[in-house]
Amino acid sequence: MGKKIDDLVNEILSNGSETDKQVLEQVLTGIAKKPGKKQTYINLLFGFETEWTADGIIMSMPVTPLAHNSLGIVHGGIITTLADTAMGTLANKIVSDGQAAVTAEIQVHFLKEATGKSLLCKCSVLHKGRKTMVFESKVYREDGILCGHSTGSFFVLPKRT
Numbered sequence: 001m002g003k004k005i006d007d008l009v010n011e012i013l014s015n016g017s018e019t020d021k022q023v024l025e026q027v028l029t030g031i032a033k034k035p036g037k038k039q040t041y042i043n044l045l046f047g048f049e050t051e052w053t054a055d056g057i058i059m060s061m062p063v064t065p066l067a068h069n070s071l072g073i074v075h076g077g078i079i080t081t082l083a084d085t086a087m088g089t090l091a092n093k094i095v096s097d098g099q100a101a102v103t104a105e106i107q108v109h110f111l112k113e114a115t116g117k118s119l120l121c122k123c124s125v126l127h128k129g130r131k132t133m134v135f136e137s138k139v140y141r142e143d144g145i146l147c148g149h150s151t152g153s154f155f156v157l158p159k160r161t
């Protein structure tokens with residue numbers, strides 16, 4: 001295993017493009033931050049940063065080639081992951097002790113191409129029930145343009161120990 005990783009890293013460092021090296025560095029930097037239960041691989045690899053606000057959560061991410069689709073703009077699935085992660089993080093913060101929340105349904109509108117250096121996802125609570133919760137996420141580009149809009153329904157479950 002060790003040798004294979006060494007060979008792969010050396011191959012990329014020797015023969016990879018600058019973009020390959022940038023992606024490798026981002027992935028290794030994420031792993032070096034030691035993912036765990038709170039900080040998942042997804043959060044660390046994509047550089048998701050969390051800021052709590054009075055009425056919700058703001059989650060940001062840098063736009064790098066790791067998140068690009070073949071057109072060189074952010075992949076819709078990554079925008080969905082950002083929105084789902086923001087809503088899921090908020091949902092699991094506001095449930096009662098001993099409860100967890102999972103996404104049951106998510107809808108995303110991709111309104112503008114996601115370009116620029118970073119994305120900001122502002123997420124708030126639309127409904128907090130005993131069994132279901134609904135959240136709204138707005139994803140903004142660095143220039144302030146709204147590029148994504150998402151709503152998500154979450155199901156409240158007993159937390160697994």
Ligand SMILES: CC(C)(COP(=O)(O)OP(=O)(O)OC[C@H]1O[C@@H](n2cnc3c(N)ncnc32)[C@H](O)[C@@H]1OP(=O)(O)O)[C@@H](O)C(=O)NCCC(=O)NCCSC(=O)Cc1ccccc1
Binds near residue numbers: 084089158159160
């Ligand atoms: C729960 C429901 C949405 C609705 O279920 P219904 O069938 O209508 O009602 P019923 O009461 O029968 O359901 C009982 C079922 O509930 C499940 N379960 C129970 N307890 C737990 C538990 N503690 N943890 C997990 N699952 C638990 C278990 O399968 C159980 O079935 P069983 O009784 O074993 O056979 C179901 O369709 C489902 O699990 N969908 C998948 C949801 C999903 O994977 N979403 C994406 C990931 S979330 C995400 O990424 C967001 C996020 C981001 C960042 C940070 C955090 C979050």
